[in-house]
Amino acid sequence: MKKFYYLFAAVAVIGIGAVAYNVGNGMFGSAVSAPIELDLGNDEALVELAQGVEKGDADAPVTIVEFGDFQCPGCGSFALSVKPQLDGTIVASGQAKFVFYDFPIVSIHPNAFLAARAARCAEDQDKYWEYHETLFRHQARWATASMPSSAFEDYASDVGLDGGDFSACLSSDKYADVVTANMELGTRMGVSGTPSIFINFNGQTRRLSRFDFESIQQEIANMTGTEGTN
Amino acid sequence: MAPPTNRMVIAILALIGLCVALYLWAHNAGLTGPIVCGVGDCATVQSSEYATIGPIPVSSIGVFGYIVVLALSFVGLQPAHRDSALIGGLLLTGSGGGVVFSGWLTYLEAFVINAWCQYCVISAILITLIFLASLPEIPRLRGGTS
Numbered sequence: 001m002k003k004f005y006y007l008f009a010a011v012a013v014i015g016i017g018a019v020a021y022n023v024g025n026g027m028f029g030s031a032v033s034a035p036i037e038l039d040l041g042n043d044e045a046l047v048e049l050a051q052g053v054e055k056g057d058a059d060a061p062v063t064i065v066e067f068g069d070f071q072c073p074g075c076g077s078f079a080l081s082v083k084p085q086l087d088g089t090i091v092a093s094g095q096a097k098f099v100f101y102d103f104p105i106v107s108i109h110p111n112a113f114l115a116a117r118a119a120r121c122a123e124d125q126d127k128y129w130e131y132h133e134t135l136f137r138h139q140a141r142w143a144t145a146s147m148p149s150s151a152f153e154d155y156a157s158d159v160g161l162d163g164g165d166f167s168a169c170l171s172s173d174k175y176a177d178v179v180t181a182n183m184e185l186g187t188r189m190g191v192s193g194t195p196s197i198f199i200n201f202n203g204q205t206r207r208l209s210r211f212d213f214e215s216i217q218q219e220i221a222n223m224t225g226t227e228g229t230n
Numbered sequence: 231m232a233p234p235t236n237r238m239v240i241a242i243l244a245l246i247g248l249c250v251a252l253y254l255w256a257h258n259a260g261l262t263g264p265i266v267c268g269v270g271d272c273a274t275v276q277s278s279e280y281a282t283i284g285p286i287p288v289s290s291i292g293v294f295g296y297i298v299v300l301a302l303s304f305v306g307l308q309p310a311h312r313d314s315a316l317i318g319g320l321l322l323t324g325s326g327g328g329v330v331f332s333g334w335l336t337y338l339e340a341f342v343i344n345a346w347c348q349y350c351v352i353s354a355i356l357i358t359l360i361f362l363a364s365l366p367e368i369p370r371l372r373g374g375t376s
Contacts, residue, residue, distance in 0.1 A: 001307070004238045011242060015249030022253060022262040138277070150257050150265070157273035 031149055032176040033114035034106060035183060046188075050181035053119075053128050055087065056097035062090070062220055063200040067101045067186040070116055071109035071143050075195045076136040078211060085213040096220065100132070102182040103194050111148045114170075116179045118152040121169035122161055130159040199223060231313060236366040237306045240321060243363065244300040247356040250349050251292030258287045270346035278345075280338050288335065292353060295328055299360060318367030325361035332357050 040046050052065065064086065068075040083098070090096045102120075104112030115135055122131035134155045135142070142151040149170060156166040169175075186196070190207075197211040201223040208219055220226075256262050257276065265272045275281065281288055299321065306317040332354035339346050 001233055004233070004241075004307075008242060008245060011245050011249075015246060016252070019249055019253045019256060022266070023256050146259065147261060150262055151277070154265070154273045154277035157271070158277060163273075 031114060031171045032117065032173040033111070035113060035180040036173070036176045038177060038180055038184065040181070046181055046184060049178060050101065050185040051178060052099040052101040052182070053123060053132075054097055054099050055129060056091040057094045058097060060091075060094055060097040061201060062096035062224065064091075064096050064098045064216065064220075065101065065198040065200065066098070067103035067182075067189075067191045067194060067196040067198075069102075069104050069109055069112045069194040070119065070132075070135045071112035071139065072105065072194045073139070076139050078195045078197075079133065079136040082211060082213050082216070086216065090217070090220065101186060102179045103186040103191055103196070104179065104183065105194060109143070111143055111145065113176075113179060114148060115142070115152065116182075117175045118156075118166075118170055120175035120178060121166050122156065122159065124169060125161050125165065127159050127161055131155065131161075134159055231309070233307045234312055234366070236363045237303045237312075237321075239363045240325075240360050241300060241303040241307070243356050243360050244296050244303060247353055247360070248293065248296035248300060250353050250356070251289055251296055254289035254349055255287060255293050258289050267348060269348045270351070272347040272349060274345040275339060275343055275347035275350060278343050280335070280343060291331075295324070295357075299324055299328075313370060315370050318364075318370040321364045322361075322367050322371070325357060325364045328357040329361045 038046075038049075040049065066075075066078070066083075068079070086096070086098060091098050102116040104116050106113050119128060119131050119135060122128050135152075138151070138155065142148040145151055152170060153163065153167055157163055189198075195211060197208040197216065199206050199208065199216070199219050201220070204223060206219065206223065208215060253262070254276065257265050258281065265276060267273065283291070302317055302320050302324070305311050306314060306321070311317055332350075335350055336354050339350060
């Protein structure tokens with residue numbers, strides 16, 4: 001029995017040690033998951049830093065802007081139900097481009113900031129929109145995770161990202177300034193909840209109170225003086 | 231009576247299985263970094279809908295199962311219980327159930343998820359070996375010794 005106990009102890013030390021090592025690495029990683037202090041000189045610097053992510057023809061006359069929070073259920077509904085309709089019609093036709101700005105409401109959605117950074121890391125590998133949809137599709141899982149990084153890395157694999165590059169980006173402070181600047185820009189534009197949808201045409205900007213597909217189409221028609229298009 | 235060798239084997243195998251299940255549980259709980267996966271596509275399997283049964287991660291079921299098998303084998307090594315038919319029966323049925331469950335998970339990997347997780351395969355092999363190591367318990371169930 002002594003030999004058995006020695007062997008058992010050796011296996012226990014090696015096995016549990018390996019698990020503890022991986023947990024330690026995960027818990028003490030340096031992923032920035034909350035807004036940071038920004039030291040911007042002026043409004044122009046803020047606008048330059050607060051880059052949204054665009055989809056569609058850059059020269060499209062209409063811009064649909066969303067300030068969104070990846071952990072917000074309403075934003076999930078918009079992303080998975082309304083946005084695909086917009087993409088397939090007015091964005092595809094070149095009438096409008098869609099721009100997403102991050103507005104994680106960290107006071108109630110503690111994983112949202114890191115999710116926003118994760119999506120930006122996916123943008124490094126030209127897979128922003130695939131990752132954007134994946135985050136919303138799996139929102140229920142990662143939203144309640146105490147440390148969602150591993151879920152975000154799983155999704156990176158799902159959409160075909162280079163895991164090493166993605167992981168290095170996520171576990172750093174990359175894009176913490178961009179996401180924070182997005183939040184500041186939204187705050188200055190009066191955004192307090194998500195999703196917040198704006199339509200811009202010819203220098204005019206209107207904020208929508210309803211953001212179902214038909215309402216967006218109608219607002220665009222009103223602003224451009226055309227009938228609803230498909 | 232000498233300690234049953236098969237129960238020592240089961241204890242070691244269950245300990246290894248417990249470590250594998252603990253790692254997956256920790257990963258699913260968001261406590262680790264990226265899953266370390268030398269062979270296969272662990273991330274796809276672990277992020278699939280089949281990684282949970284309702285609200286319960288499959289890895290949690292694995293942790294619980296291996297703890298039970300480990301505890302039974304350890305108790306079964308103690309002098310008072312080396313001949314225990316109850317422990318033998320529990321080891322047989324528990325590991326048998328584990329083989330069936332692992333078989334179903336393996337089927338899902340092969341034909342539904344279309345991706346393999348090396349940890350799931352290792353666990354399936356371990357529980358199968360545990361079941362085989364439990365077969366010498368059959369004579370104890372009949373009131374004999376093995």
